[in-house]
Amino acid sequence: MNAQVRTQLKPEEKIMAAIGHGSIIGGMMGLPVAAIIWVTQKEKSPYVGFQALQALAYQLAGTVGAVLCWVCWGSCYFLSLIPIMAAPERYGDAPPPFFFVSLASMLIPMALMGLWWLYGLVAAVLTLTGRDFRYLILGRQLERYLATRD
Numbered sequence: 001m002n003a004q005v006r007t008q009l010k011p012e013e014k015i016m017a018a019i020g021h022g023s024i025i026g027g028m029m030g031l032p033v034a035a036i037i038w039v040t041q042k043e044k045s046p047y048v049g050f051q052a053l054q055a056l057a058y059q060l061a062g063t064v065g066a067v068l069c070w071v072c073w074g075s076c077y078f079l080s081l082i083p084i085m086a087a088p089e090r091y092g093d094a095p096p097p098f099f100f101v102s103l104a105s106m107l108i109p110m111a112l113m114g115l116w117w118l119y120g121l122v123a124a125v126l127t128l129t130g131r132d133f134r135y136l137i138l139g140r141q142l143e144r145y146l147a148t149r150d
Contacts, residue, residue: 009047009130016041017051018128024059024120031059051127054142055120058135062116069109076102 020037023030034056042049080102084091119135126133134140 013045013048014128014130016045016048017133018124020048020052020055020124021058021120021127021133022124023055024062024117024124028063031056031063034059047132050142050146051123051133053146054133054135054139055123057138057142058120058123061138062113062120066109066113066116069112073102073106073109076105 016037020034023033026033034052038049038052038056041052080096080099083096084099123133123135134143
């Protein structure tokens with residue numbers, strides 16, 4: 001979408017696109033919001049439809065990625081508990097160092113989720129100003145996919 005088309009966007013279109021991206025703060029509840037906006041607006045406004053589709057795909061990919069990160073973290077954390085469960089008398093009051101490393105590694109999925117949310121909120125702000133936002137990699141792939149469907 002070029003700059004000329006952006007100036008012709010109605011305020012409602014900007015708001016709907018921003019809501020689609022901003023729904024990321026709702027976690028998994030943001031997915032239906034983006035989906036509803038895409039389904040109801042794709043025929044009315046190509047801009048809103050594309051932005052909502054991007055938001056939906058981005059949130060879905062991020063949700064899957066977050067679940068995988070938390071499963072990996074949980075597995076490491078569980079593995080750190082095995083020595084304690086196997087020989088509690090050996091450790092007494094001080095668990096093995098790996099336990100603390102695995103506990104601290106919880107910050108990794110938390111930081112990734114924070115960055116994921118932040119990027120979605122940046123998209124919301126940019127679309128609210130009428131800019132034509134594209135997520136890195138995902139935006140171009142969706143654009144190509146939609147172009148082959150037409």
